[in-house]
Amino acid sequence: MTPPDEQLSISEVAERTGLSAHTLRYYERAGLMLAPIHRAASTHRAYSARDVTWITFLTRLRSTALPIAQVKEYADLARRGEDTTPERLELLQRHRIAVVAQLAEMQASLAAIDHKISLYAERTTA
Amino acid sequence: MTPPDEQLSISEVAERTGLSAHTLRYYERAGLMLAPIHRAASTHRAYSARDVTWITFLTRLRSTALPIAQVKEYADLARRGEDTTPERLELLQRHRIAVVAQLAEMQASLAAIDHKISLYAERTTA
C-alpha cells in the first residue's frame, strides 16, 4: 500500500528531485507549481506526492532546455483545467521536435569529439 | 582543387559557423582562438580555412556544454604545442563522459515527454 498522503518537507523534496531548496522556492515564486503548495499546520511547506511528480516532470522539461517561461505557460494551462489539453499537447509536441534536434546535434558533436580523441590516442601511443 | 589560402571576412565566417560576428570577436578576446587571426592588409580580420575548422570544432565543444573557460584551457594547451597532446586527450575524454551522460539524461527526458504526449493524444482523440 502506498502511504495515502505523505507530506514532505522542502529539504526532502530537494533531495528527491536534485534541486536545491532555494530553487524549489524560486520555482514556486515563478509560478511553476501546478497547485499551491500546502502549508503543514504552520508556515512550512508540505509537499504531496503529486507535487513531487510534477516537479520531477518539470525538471525533465528544464533539462531539455525548455525555458522557465514556457514551463510556466504549460503550468498555467494545466491549472486552467482539462480543456487546455490540446494546447498542452501542442506545446509538448513542439518541444519534442526541439529535443530531437538537440539530440541529433549532440550526437554529431559526440562523433566529432570521438574522432578527435581517436586522433590523439593514436598519436600518444605511437 | 581546394583554394590554397582562401581568406574569409568575419561575416562570411559568421555565416558558415552560425555564430554572430559579435560572438566571433568575443571568442577571440576570450582567448579561444588557436592562432592570432590574420589581418588582411588592413585592420579587418581575414580568417583561414584552419581558423574556420577550429571554430567549427569549438562550437561542437560549446554545444555540448563545455564552458568557455575549458575551451580556453584546451586552446591554451594546443597553442603550447605537440607535447600537450596527453592533456588535451584527457580533457576531451573527461568531456566525452559528460556528453554521454547528457545524452542519456536527454533521452530519458524525451521518453518522459513522449509518455505525456501519448496520454494527451489519447485524451484528445477519445
Add this chain to the structure above:
DNA sequence: CTAAAACCTCGAGTGCACTCTAAGTCAAGC
C-alpha cells in the same frame, strides 16, 4: 570622388537561471 556598407575597438548592457543573505519564525530533542 563619394556614399553606403562593412568593419574596427572598447566598454557597457542584457537575459537567464539561479543563489545567497538577513532577519526572523518554528519544530524537535534534551
Add this chain to the structure above:
DNA sequence: GCTTGACTTAGAGTGCACTCGAGGTTTTAG
C-alpha cells in the same frame, strides 16, 4: 523551557555567455 537546526520571506547578488552601442575607419560600388 531551551537550544539547535530547519524553515520562512523579501530582496539583492552572482555567473555565464553573449549582445549591443558609440564613435570611428576601411572597403566597395557607382
